[in-house]
Amino acid sequence: MTDLSTLIQPDRGQAARTIHLIDAKGFDAWLSAQPPRHRAAAAAQKLAPAGYSSAILPGDNPDDWSVVSVVNNVERLSPWCLAKLAETLPEGTYRVDAREPGKALHGWLAAQYKFDRYKKKDAKPQGPRILLTSDPAKMEDAIRMAAVTFKLRDRINTGANDMGPADLEAAAADLAQSYGATLSVAKGAEVEKGYGLLWAVGQAAGKGREPRLIELEWGNPEHPRVAIIGKGVCFDTGGLDIKPAAGMRLMKKDMGGAAHALALAELVMQNRLPVRLHMLVPAVENAINGDATRPGDVMISRKGLSVENSNTDAEGRLILADALTKAEEAGPELVFDFATLTGAARVALGADLQALFANDDTLATELLSAAESEFDPMWRMPLYDPYKDLLKSDVADMVNAAEGPFGGAITAALFLKEFVPDKAQWAHFDIFCWNGASKPGRPKGAEAVSLRAVWKVLKDRYAS
Template sequence: MPDPNTLVQPDKGQSARTIHVIDAKGFDAWLNAQPPRHRTAAAAQKLAPSAYSSAILPGDGPEDWSVVTVVANAEKLSPWCLAKLAETLPEGAYRVEGVEPGKAIHGWLVAQYKFDTYKKDEKAPTGARVLLTTDVARIEEAVRIANATYKLRDRINTGANDMGPADLEAAAADLVKAYGGQLSVVKGDEVEKGYGLLWAVGKAAGKGREPRLIEIEWGNPEHPRVAIIGKGVCFDSGGLDIKPASGMRLMKKDMGGAAHALATAELIMSSRLPVRLHMLVPAVENSINGEATRPGDIMRSRKGITVENSNTDAEGRLILADALTKAEEKTPELVIDYATLTGAARVALGADLQALFANDDTLASELMAAAETEADPMWRLPLYDPYKEMLKSDVADMVNAAEAPFGGALTAALFLKEFVPEKAQWAHLDIFCWNGSHKPGRPKGAEAVSLRAVWKVLKDRYAK
C-alpha cells in the first residue's frame, strides 16, 4: 500500500499528466469546444455530465494523453471529486489544470488505501498516483489526516482475534512512544473495585482479553483540558442476550469509537495542539461464560449510580459511563465521545449520516458547521429529557436500556448524560464507521466518520 506521505507533493514544474476538471453544468460547452479526437474519445468512454465520470484524452503522441473528469461544482471541489481517479489512473504524477485541488487532496490520499493484511496472494499494487499542488501549506495537514485515517481503517478492519483490548493498549503505547505523554492502564482488581460497569461488561472475556481502561494524558497542564473518549468493545456477542448471527457478523467494528479516539488523539499530539489531552478508551470484549453478567443483575458504576442490566447487548453505554466519570475527575472543559452505540441511530439516519447529541448549543453548531465544511456529515438529535422516564428501574437507580422499542438512540444518549461532567461541554457521536459498498475514496469496510469535523472544531477553538 502506498505511503500517504508520498502521494501529494509540491508542484515545482516537474513532468506530470494533466487532469482537466469540468463542471457538470458546463459539460456541453466544454465538449463543443473540443477537437474531434477528444469528442470521439469522450464518446467512446461514455463521458457524461455527472460527477466522477472521466475519460482519457489523446495527445499528439502516444504518451501525451491527459485526463478529463466531471465534478458537481468546479468552483468548490469536494473532498471526493478526484478520488475515483486516484483509484483507477495508471501510476504516475498528475496536476489539476487551472485550479488548486484544495479539499480534494483528502480523497486522493485516502482513495489509495487498501487493507490486504490477510491476503497472501493478492497484495495490492505498490505503485502510487501522485498529485502535485502549489498549495504547499495544505500538504502537511492533509497527509496527517490521511495517516490517521489509514490507521483507523486498519484497526477496524482487523479481525477481533488480532484486535483485542491488549492491542488497543499497544496502539495507545505507540502514540505515547511517538509523541510523549503518559500512558496509564487500569485492569484486573482495579477495574473490578473501581469501575463496576466496565467490569460487568468485560469480566467474561478470556485470558489476555480482560477489561481495562486505557488513558493517555498529554500536553501542558496549563492548557485547556479536553477529554476524548472512544468505545472499545473489541467484539460484541451481545452477552447472554446474544445477537443473531447476522447481527454479530460485523461486531469486530464495535471498537470503532476507540479507533476514532486514537485517531483524534494522534491528530492533537502530532499537531502539538495547545490543549491538555485526556484520551480514554474503555476496552472490553462482551463475551459469554459462567462469569457473564446476567439480565437483571445490579451493577454499581464508578459514579455510585446503580444500574439494573435490562439488556446485556446494551453494553457500550455502560463502559462509556465509567470512562465519562473518570474524565469528570479531571474537570475537562470539553468532552467528545465516539461510539458505535445504537442500531436505532442507523435506522433513523442511515450509514453515512452520523448522529450527534450535545448538551451545548454552541458546540453543536460548531460541529454541524464543520460537518458541512468538511463534507463529513452528521445530524443533531435531541437530548429529550422526558424520555428519561424510560430508564427508570424498580430496583436500582436506572436501567441501561429502555424496554420501549422507540427512541433507542435518544435513550442511550440520555443514559450517558447522567455521567457527563457537570460543567463540561459534551458531544456524543453515535457512529457507524463502515461502508457497506464501495464509493470513490471510501472502500467497502471500515471508515473514518466525523473525524475531520471534530478535528476542525478542535483546531478552530484551540490552535490560536
Template sequence: MQLVNALASLVQPDRGQSAHAIVPVDKQGLEDWLKSLPPRAKTAAAAQRFAAKPGELAVLPGDGAEDWSVAVGVEKADALGPWCLAKAAESLPEGSYRLEGSPSGALLGWLLAQHRFDRYKKAEIAAGPRVLLTGDAARIDEAVHIAEAVALVRDLVNTPTEDMGPAELQQAVEHVAAAFGATVTATTGDALEDGYPLVHAVGRAAARERSPRLIELEWGNPAHPRVAVIGKGVCFDTGGLDIKPASGMRLMKKDMGGAAHALALAKLIMGARLPVRLHLLIPAVENAISANAIRPGDVLRSRKGLTVEVSNTDAEGRLILADALARAAEESPALMVDFATLTGAARVALGPDLPATFANDDRLAADLLEAGTAEADPLWRMPLWAGYDEMLRSDIADIDNAPEGGMAGSVTAALFLQHFVDAATPWAHLDTFAWRPAAKPGRPKGGEALGLRAAWAMLRTRYAPVSST
C-alpha cells in the same frame, strides 16, 4: 503496530515536474470545454461518451505518445469536494498528475483511494502509486495527516478480534503515543474492579488474555484547556447472555469503532500540536459469554456511585462508557467528546452515513454540525429529550441500562450517558456506525471514519495550533 500504508508520498509539491494534466469538468461547463478542445481530443471525448458525470473519466490525446491528459467529471469545477478525484486515483495508471486549479479540497480522496487494508491477503503485484502535484504545498501536511487518521480508523475496525482484543487496542494506543511523547496508563485486574466496576463487569467473562482495561493517554501542557476524548472499545460483542443472532454478531469486530475514532482524533490533535491538555480514555473489553458473565437483572455499581440495573446485557457499551465519562469528568475538562457504535436505533433513524449527534451545549452542537457540512463529513443532531429520562427509571437501582419497548433507543442511550457527565461541561456524543456497507470511490466497504473529520475541524477552529517554528 503499524497498519496504515504510507500515504505521504502520494501528494507532492509542484516544481514543474513532468506530469499528466487532470482537468475537472462539470456539466454546466461541458459545452464550452468541448469547444476549446483540439479536434483529436474532442473526438476522443466523444468516443468515450464523456458527459462530465461525477467520477467519469476520459483520456485525451496530446501531440506525443506520452502527451495525454485526463478529464474528470465533477459536481462543481470551481469547488472541488473531497472525493471528486477518488475514482481517478483508483483507475489511472502509475505516474504523476497535475490538477488544473487548486486541488486542496480534493486531496483526501486522492490519498485514501490508494490506501489498502491488505494484512490478510496473499501478496499481489500492486499498481504503482499515482502522485498528485500541487502548487499549494502548505496544504499537503494537513491533508496527509487527516488521510492517515481516517486510514487508522479503517484499519483498526477492519482487523478481526483475534488480532484486535483489548490488549492489542492498548498496543495501538501506545504506538500512537510513542510518536508524540504522550503518557499511557492502563488500569486492569483488581484496580479495574475497584475503580471502574462497570468496565470490569462487562469484560470479566472474557479469557484472561482478553481481560478488560481502562486505557488512558495524557498529552500536552497542563496549563492549556483540558479536552477529553472518549471512545467505546468493545472489541467484540456477543451480546452477552442476551446473545445476538448470527446476523447481528457478524460485524461485531467493529464495536470498537468508537475507540478507533477517539484514537485517530487524538493523533490529529497531537500531530497538529493543538494547545490543549489531551485526555484520551478508552474502556476496552470483550463482551463474552461464560459462567461469570453479567446477567439480566444484575445491579452494578458505577465509578460515579450510581447503581445500574442491567435489563439487557447487549446494552453494554453505555455501561463501559459511563465509567470512562465519569473518570474524564473528574478532571473538570473544558470539553468532552465521545464516539461510540452505540445503538442500532441510530442506524434505523439516520442510516449508515449520518452519526447521531447529541450535545448538552447548543454552541458545541452548532459548531460540530457546521464543521461536518464544511468537511463533507455530515452529522445530524438528535435531542437529549429530558422527557424520556423517566424511561431509565429502575425499581431497585438508580438507573436502568436498557428501557423496555425499544422506543427512542438512541435518545435513551444518550440520556443514560448524560447521567455520568457534569452538566456544566460542554459534551458531545457521536453515535457512529464506523462501517461502510457498500463501496464508493475512495471509500471501500468496511471500517470507516464517520464524524472524525467534523470533530477535528471543530477542535481545530476552537484551538489554534501552535506554530512549530
C-alpha cells in the same frame, strides 16, 4: 502502511499529465468547444455530466494524453471528487489544471488505501498515482489526516482475534511513546473495585482479554483540558442477550469509537495543539461464559449510581459511563465521545449520516458547520429529557436500556448524559464507521466518520 508523502508532492514544474475539471452544469458547453477527436474520445468512454465521470483525451502523440473529469461543483471541490481517478488512472504523476486540489487531496490519498494484512501479497504491486500541489501546508495536513485515517481503518478492519483489549492498549502505548504522553491502564482488581460497569461488561472474557481502562494524557496541564473517549468493545456477542448470527457478523467493528479516539488524539499531539489532552478508552470483549452478567443484575457505576442490566447487548453505554465519570474527575471543559452505540441511530439516519448529540448549542453549531465545510456529514439529534422516564428501574437508580423499539439512540444518549461532567461541553457521536459497499475513496469496510469535522472544531478553538 503506504508512504503517503509519495502520493502527493510539491509542484515544482515537473512533468505531469493534466487533469481538466469540468463542472457538471457546464458539461455541454465544454463538449461543444472540444475538437472532434476529444468529442469522439468522450463519447467512446461514455463521459457524462455526472460526478466521477472521466475520460482520457488524446494529444498530438500516442503518449501525449490528458484526463478530463466531471465534478459537481468546480468552485467547491469535495474531498472525494478526484478519488475515483486515484483508483483507476495508470500509475504516474498528475496535476489539476489551473487550480489547487484543496480538500480533494484527502480523497486522492484515501482512495489508495488497501487492507491486505491477511492476503497473499501481490508479486507486482501497482505503482503510485501522484498528485501535485503548490500548497505545502495543505499537503502536510492532508498527509497527516490520511495517515491517521489509514490506521483507524486498519484497526477496525482487523479481526477481533488480533484486535482485543490488549491490542488497543498496545496502540495507545505506541502513541504515548511517539509523542511523549503518559499512559496509565487500570485492570484486574482496580477495574473490579473502581469501575463496576466496565467490569460487569468485560468480566466474562478469557485470559489476556480482560477489561481495562486505557488512559493517555499529554500537553501542558495549564492548557484547557479536553477529554476524548472511545468505546472499545473489541467484539460484541451481545452477552446473554445474544445477537443473531447476522447481527454478530461485523462486531469486530464495535471498537470503532476507540479507533476514532486514538486517531483524534494523534492529530492533537502531532499538531501540538495547546490543550491538555485526556484520552480514555474503556476496552472490553462482551463475551459469554458462567461469569457473564445476567439480565436483571444490578451494577454499581464509578459515579455511585446503580444500574439494572435490562439488556446485556446495551453494553457500550455502560463502559462509556464509567469512562465519562473518570474524565469528570479531572474537570475537562470539553468532552467528545465516539461509539458504535445503537442500531436505532442507523435506522433514523442511515449509514452515511452520523448522529450527533450535544448538551451545548454553541458546540453543536460549531460541529454542524464543520461537518458541512469538511463534507463529513452528521445530524443533530435531540436530548429529549422526558424520555428519561424510559430509563427508570423498579430496583435501581436506572436501567441501561429502555423497553420497546422507540427512540433507542436518544435514550442511550440520555443514559450517557447522566455521567457527563456538569460544567463541560459534551458531544456524543453515535457512529457506524463502515462502508457496506465501495465508493470512490471509501472502500468497503472500515471508515473514519466525523473525524475531520471534530478536528476542524478543535483547531478553530485552540490552534490560535
